[in-house]
Amino acid sequence: MKIYGSGILKSMRIAYRNMLRKPITVQYPHEKVELPERARWAVAMKCDENGDHKCTACMACERACPDHIITLDFTTAEDRSKHIDRWRYEIGACMMCGLCVEACPFDAIEMSHNYELAVTDPGLLAVELLTDVPAVSAKRKTTTGTSSKPEGDEPSESKEPGTADGGADD
């Protein structure tokens, strides 16, 4: 049998017990929690050891994106090398599902741990992660890793198709 009012006493006991516990608050701007390793936040470009991007403009991420927020514009030169005009990404519409990262066959993008995504200008919600850079050749990837000397031909390569194909595409 329950005593009348025992529920009140029990709830008060729990309340006072809670008062003795250490607060679980993280005072966010002053202290931050360490994110788990696989936390998914804004998509970012991965860099190789030279600090270059690894995107081959294969379009896998754009096709995988359920929100259609990744836009990859590229031009193909006569020697079939690609030039990335822009790799556009709308953070404001991204749901951080990570499908683009899973789809990427070249490990070129990652879900970064950058979660402070608020901006004062709505225009900043769409960012271009890559603008007007040559794409990495999918075939040459292993050779560049050993020789690491594609700088010599890449500027010339990129300049030529950039001018030639720009007109051809349009």
Add this chain to the structure above:
Amino acid sequence: MNPWLVAVLGFLAALGLMLVNGVVMIYMLRKVLGRLHIRLGPMDNGPWGMFQTVFDVLKLLSKEDPTPRAADKALFFLAPVIVFVPSVMAYIVMPFSRTWVIADLSYGLLFIFAAMSIIPLGILAAGWSSNNKWSMIGAMRIVGSQVTYEVPMLLAALSVVMMAGSLSLSDIVAAQSGTFLWVFPRWFAWNVPALILFFISGLIEASQTPFDLAEAESELVAGFSTEYAGMKFGLLFLAEFSNVFIFSALLVTMFFGGWQLPWVSPDLPWVQTIAPLVFVFKTYLGIFFIFTIRGTLPRVRVDQMLATGWKVLLPASLGWVMITGLVIKIGQALAGVR
């Protein structure tokens, strides 16, 4: 000194105390509720967020103060004043120590109850003049509950008055000095049923959770204060917190020995010196308890509350007044026989 000057200074002291209390209590409420929820409460403005309420007051003062087009303008303006003024009046008879009392009326307890019973009028005016259904429902609820529970509150106080033999708050405090059976302070808190009755009905009079039906946020937006903004809202809010302080101070005065320390003679000079501090400390302990209740218990339904008021608390308080009277009379008779 000029008695008018003394009166004005006393009133200003009461007003200042009330304002400071409001600021401190809102900060305290947030901190206490925060700790109950295993949170920290305000932390950013000042050390441990101490200036948070100060900034809130500044915000309230600087806010636009619109009047709804459909509102009854005169009443809408008057209602916060009608709610605020009785709250200040109640401070006037509070005995902070033997000498620290603005006006030591011989009917101080009655004065407080009389002043506090004006508050429902102001709240009804606020709800009616807002011309808003939520305000009206909230106002009707608070008036219904306060009219209901004023009776058991008065009757519970009556049994204390019978024990003390006086309506003056200073006399009630004085009657609680000393100890009985060498250990227990002679506080009227041993009159447990009266304490419980007074506490429950006092919670309702101060419209604190679990009886804050008047502004039940989840049902009524903000009750009678829905249409209020700026300092008019500030006055209503301040009066509510001040009522909690008054209720707690009454509780301390009537049941917990007022400004006296237990087991210490009230005639010692150092007791007289720290008496106001003791009184405020005890009052804030009571407020702390009220706030923890506010953070713990869910809100009751309005029909439950009114039914409890008329069917349980009113007969119980009447019966307890009778029992107290009988016990006192029998005690006197026995003393006379001996």
